[in-house]
Amino acid sequence: MRSIWNGAITFGLVNVPVKVYSATDDHDVALHQVHDADGGRIRYQRRCERCGRVVDYAHIDKAWDSGDKTVIITDEDLRKLPAEKSREIEVVEFVPSDQLDPIMFERSYFLEPSGSPKAYVLLRRALEATDRTAIVRFALRQKTRLGALRVRGDVLLLQSLLWGDEVRAVEFPVLEESVRISAQELELSAALVDSFAADFSPQDFRDDYQDQLRELLEAKLAAGDAVDTELTFGREPKAGEAVEDGGGEVLDLMEALRRSVERSRGRTERGAAAKSDKHADKGRKRASGH
Numbered sequence: 001m002r003s004i005w006n007g008a009i010t011f012g013l014v015n016v017p018v019k020v021y022s023a024t025d026d027h028d029v030a031l032h033q034v035h036d037a038d039g040g041r042i043r044y045q046r047r048c049e050r051c052g053r054v055v056d057y058a059h060i061d062k063a064w065d066s067g068d069k070t071v072i073i074t075d076e077d078l079r080k081l082p083a084e085k086s087r088e089i090e091v092v093e094f095v096p097s098d099q100l101d102p103i104m105f106e107r108s109y110f111l112e113p114s115g116s117p118k119a120y121v122l123l124r125r126a127l128e129a130t131d132r133t134a135i136v137r138f139a140l141r142q143k144t145r146l147g148a149l150r151v152r153g154d155v156l157l158l159q160s161l162l163w164g165d166e167v168r169a170v171e172f173p174v175l176e177e178s179v180r181i182s183a184q185e186l187e188l189s190a191a192l193v194d195s196f197a198a199d200f201s202p203q204d205f206r207d208d209y210q211d212q213l214r215e216l217l218e219a220k221l222a223a224g225d226a227v228d229t230e231l232t233f234g235r236e237p238k239a240g241e242a243v244e245d246g247g248g249e250v251l252d253l254m255e256a257l258r259r260s261v262e263r264s265r266g267r268t269e270r271g272a273a274a275k276s277d278k279h280a281d282k283g284r285k286r287a288s289g290h
Contacts, residue, residue, distance in 0.1 A: 011091035012260020
């Protein structure tokens with residue numbers, strides 16, 4: 001398993017260097033498109049509509065269409081954005097774990113400690129002890145993301161979240177109509193649910209379609225119903241590999257924790273003092289008749 005991103009979790013003055021790994025795999029059988037007449041591979045080409053040439057990825061930029069104008073953005077432009085350059089998973093708050101709606105979850109990543117695991121284990125135990133999930137901000141693949149940092153076994157799990165405005169509000173008029181459910185119907189439906197009741201074990205379930213598809217492919221291969229890959233498809237290009245570095249060693253963890261707590265308390269006390277002063281001002285104004 002290869003890490004896709006190196007950085008650090010930061011909360012207060014505490015820095016936890018980590019490596020990020022994709023937590024899931026796609027098990028679907030990869031299928032290509034071929035010409036039904038001779039089995040030749042059909043590929044999509046990136047062709048410029050102005051000059052008609054096929055363009056390599058190295059010469060492709062991004063663009064935004066405003067209507068009558070188009071703004072072209074280069075990779076260099078994107079690299080200059082502060083969020084894209086960040087290698088931090090910034091904790092912004094710790095929330096009760098049951099407040100997270102599963103519809104918000106997007107992709108999952110395992111975090112491995114990079115260097116000393118002490119701060120990593122400390123954060124994991126703190127989350128377990130408080131039954132809270134850390135809400136974080138981070139940048140990955142040219143996108144600023146919202147995330148949930150929680151514990152899975154002995155590992156910290158980072159799950160990217162949808163932004164609030166990406167979840168659609170929905171109202172179905174038919175559900176606003178009055179629906180009458182009898183006690184007997186409710187009792188029977190509850191009995192039906194009980195008849196299917198069980199503890200969830202993911203390993204008990206298989207993707208039947210993919211299993212059957214693999215059986216079909218193996219049968220065709222065994223029967224000689226296949227063509228030579230290199231002659232009909234050509235050679236596959238090798239994908240380049242890139243691993244980004246970031247993060248650093250945790251220095252003086254106890255001091256970082258102490259100073260972070262003091263700073264947080266200072267903000268709370270200043271906020272309380274400001275509210276008190278505001279109420280006192282209002283009281284003085286009332287007393288003076290203003």
